[in-house]
Amino acid sequence: MATxxxxxxxxxxxxxxxxxxxxxLKDKNVGFVTITDVEVTNELSFAKIYVTFFDKxxxxxxxxxxxxxxxxTELSKKMSTYKVPDLLFQxxxxxxxxxxxxxxxxNLKMD
Numbered sequence: 001m002a003t004x005x006x007x008x009x010x011x012x013x014x015x016x017x018x019x020x021x022x023x024x025l026k027d028k029n030v031g032f033v034t035i036t037d038v039e040v041t042n043e044l045s046f047a048k049i050y051v052t053f054f055d056k057x058x059x060x061x062x063x064x065x066x067x068x069x070x071x072x073t074e075l076s077k078k079m080s081t082y083k084v085p086d087l088l089f090q091x092x093x094x095x096x097x098x099x100x101x102x103x104x105x106x107n108l109k110m111d
Contacts, residue, residue: 002039006041006042009085013047013049013079017075020078027067029059033060033064035049035050036051036094037049037050041085045083045085045086046088049090050091051091051092053091061089068087071087072087
């Protein structure tokens with residue numbers, strides 16, 4: 001269970017990182033990205049960033065990972081913490097899983 005401090009930092013990271021990606025990141029390979037969730041470790045060393053894309057998600061995820069240094073630098077300018085956690089980007093599969101469950105339920109209703 002996340003502490004209040006972890007949740008607060010995760011919220012700040014999510015908000016600021018979304019703005020940086022949308023307004024400052026010039027890499028066209030990233031495309032349109034949505035940050036769905038952020039989880040910060042207990043010691044605030046790592047932040048797992050869950051993202052979704054509209055298309056070509058593996059290619060776009062790699063481009064986002066390559067921009068990690070720039071994103072962390074820009075994030076550090078917007079945060080008032082002593083240390084900015086290392087950013088770990090991960091594809092959020094929950095939307096795909098939800099769609100698959102809905103598809104299975106719909107197929108069961110037809111039978």
